[in-house]
Amino acid sequence: MLExxxxxxxxxISIGIIVSHIIMGIFQERIMKQPYINSDGISSQFSLPFxxxxxxxFVYTFIAVGTKLIxxxxxxxxxxxxxxxxxxxxxxxxxxxxxxxxxxxYPTQVIGKASKPIIVMILGVLIGRKSxxxxxxVSVIFIIFGVIMFSFKPNSEESNNxxxxxxxxxxxLSLLMDGFLGALQDRMRSISKPTTLNLMxxxxxxxxxxxxxxxxxxxxxxDFIYFCLTxxxxxxxxxxxxxxxxxxxxxIAQMISNFGALPLSLVMTVRKFLTVFLSVIxxxxxxxIIQWIAAGIIFIALVGDSMFRGKSSxxxxxxxxxxxxxxxxxxxxxxxxxxxxxxxxLIESIKAIDADNNAxxxxxxxxDSTK
Numbered sequence: 001m002l003e004x005x006x007x008x009x010x011x012x013i014s015i016g017i018i019v020s021h022i023i024m025g026i027f028q029e030r031i032m033k034q035p036y037i038n039s040d041g042i043s044s045q046f047s048l049p050f051x052x053x054x055x056x057x058f059v060y061t062f063i064a065v066g067t068k069l070i071x072x073x074x075x076x077x078x079x080x081x082x083x084x085x086x087x088x089x090x091x092x093x094x095x096x097x098x099x100x101x102x103x104x105x106y107p108t109q110v111i112g113k114a115s116k117p118i119i120v121m122i123l124g125v126l127i128g129r130k131s132x133x134x135x136x137x138v139s140v141i142f143i144i145f146g147v148i149m150f151s152f153k154p155n156s157e158e159s160n161n162x163x164x165x166x167x168x169x170x171x172x173l174s175l176l177m178d179g180f181l182g183a184l185q186d187r188m189r190s191i192s193k194p195t196t197l198n199l200m201x202x203x204x205x206x207x208x209x210x211x212x213x214x215x216x217x218x219x220x221x222x223d224f225i226y227f228c229l230t231x232x233x234x235x236x237x238x239x240x241x242x243x244x245x246x247x248x249x250x251x252i253a254q255m256i257s258n259f260g261a262l263p264l265s266l267v268m269t270v271r272k273f274l275t276v277f278l279s280v281i282x283x284x285x286x287x288x289i290i291q292w293i294a295a296g297i298i299f300i301a302l303v304g305d306s307m308f309r310g311k312s313s314x315x316x317x318x319x320x321x322x323x324x325x326x327x328x329x330x331x332x333x334x335x336x337x338x339x340x341x342x343x344x345x346l347i348e349s350i351k352a353i354d355a356d357n358n359a360x361x362x363x364x365x366x367x368d369s370t371k
Contacts, residue, residue, distance in 0.1 A: 014267045093181060197253070
């Protein structure tokens, strides 16, 4: 069971993640979905996913380097290979997610990403050989049911099936990347707990290195510079996104370093549902009654799963404490038994010595009598 100060710390970090990422989500939708008008009155859509993620990673890396130069208190002891591998999925997850926005609405993308526990469980069973309780399978079934309800649009005329299929496939790829990222981050944390600043620095540094190649190959680097010159407004939107994203990165790194990937996943899920409400209000993304019900089912399933997981963790901790106490008692009993045995042997040895001395004395008396 978490101590009080750790609970308060968890709440503070969670609020920081939610607020910063809600603002970031609003500006992300604005950048990826709203057209930009240049000085000639021509509107253009921003569709450069690698450049969008690259800007964030580059800026986060420079901020982390500058912060380390000023507040470098702890040396990194985590091998670089534990940063290099997760960074691949750290890059691909948001890239696929942003690409999906070209084909599906922002609420659809958010709801799709909320089904991350499904991927986590599947990977846990297939790769980690894990087993889950019945309650876990029930919650995942409700999540699947909710996602299907949300995606079902019998009278949809907004987009064709091919675009929806392509967009949902990209969301699925993004979820798969998130699943691998979470598994590798948990592995990193179990081996060596990196500090918040080191985690932010090296994850974004490796991500920036990986992003150089697609920016050159796809020509997105040059296209991004041209888009910023012809549509200066995007610079302001990107600046706000990077600023709140930097704050969010610090909170995320603190969450992973102190509590692991699972609480982060749950907090990010809450943030996504709040973002859906704001997206409907600000950008007019209408949802049907069935879609609202589906979103509610998914949210309830996720909350129920987290509550059960918390109770299960407390039970495991109590059991572990009991086992440790029993082991200590057995050790004490064993030591006491050993002392008793050694004491008994010592007494027997003293008795044997006394018996030998008495025998010698009796023999000596007999010899004297004979003489």
